[in-house]
Amino acid sequence: MRHWLIKSEPTAYAFSQLLADGRTAWTGIRNNTARLNLLAMSVGDTCLFYHSNEGKAVVGIAEVVRTAYRDPTAPEADGERWVCVDVRGLQALATPVSLAAFKADPLLAKSELVRQSRLSVAPITTEEFAQVLALGG
DNA sequence: GCCAACGTTGGC
DNA sequence: GCCAACGTTGGC
Numbered sequence: 001m002r003h004w005l006i007k008s009e010p011t012a013y014a015f016s017q018l019l020a021d022g023r024t025a026w027t028g029i030r031n032n033t034a035r036l037n038l039l040a041m042s043v044g045d046t047c048l049f050y051h052s053n054e055g056k057a058v059v060g061i062a063e064v065v066r067t068a069y070r071d072p073t074a075p076e077a078d079g080e081r082w083v084c085v086d087v088r089g090l091q092a093l094a095t096p097v098s099l100a101a102f103k104a105d106p107l108l109a110k111s112e113l114v115r116q117s118r119l120s121v122a123p124i125t126t127e128e129f130a131q132v133l134a135l136g137g
Numbered sequence: 138g139c140c141a142a143c144g145t146t147g148g149c
Numbered sequence: 150g151c152c153a154a155c156g157t158t159g160g161c
Contacts (some may be wrong), residue, residue: 025144026138031143031144032144033144116142116143117141117142118144119143
């Protein structure tokens with residue numbers, strides 16, 4: 001099983017909304033690196049759910065429940081290029097783990113979240129995942 | 138509001 | 150194929 005970090009602006013789709021919905025299609029990814037990460041996801045992979053802009057913290061855990069398929073929100077002209085996955089909300093962290101906490105933690109300072117802040121779907125290591133859970137309760 | 142990082146586009 | 154210009158994202 002692999003681990004990922006997925007980002008959303010809380011004003012666009014907050015983690016609380018995912019918990020309320022149960023599951024959702026993770027659509028709208030239009031970046032090739034992020035696209036390749038979506039394609040690499042397996043059912044059961046766990047995702048840290050990060051709130052960008054307002055928030056700037058990992059606030060919850062989700063899991064992949066359907067592997068990549070054509071993103072229905074992508075323009076028809078783009079064909080099969082853009083994909084989405086389905087994710088299910090698992091639970092909120094007792095304590096959100098902020099971006100500042102990532103930068104301050106030696107285990108997390110090298111993570112993709114810090115290294116390439118614009119990437120909306122990023123892989124994280126098992127160690128990083130465990131550390132976020134430890135910090136977040 | 139500004140700026141850094143990155144991706145994309147288009148002229149050559 | 151290179152590179153300047155531009156657009157977008159996201160932190161500050």
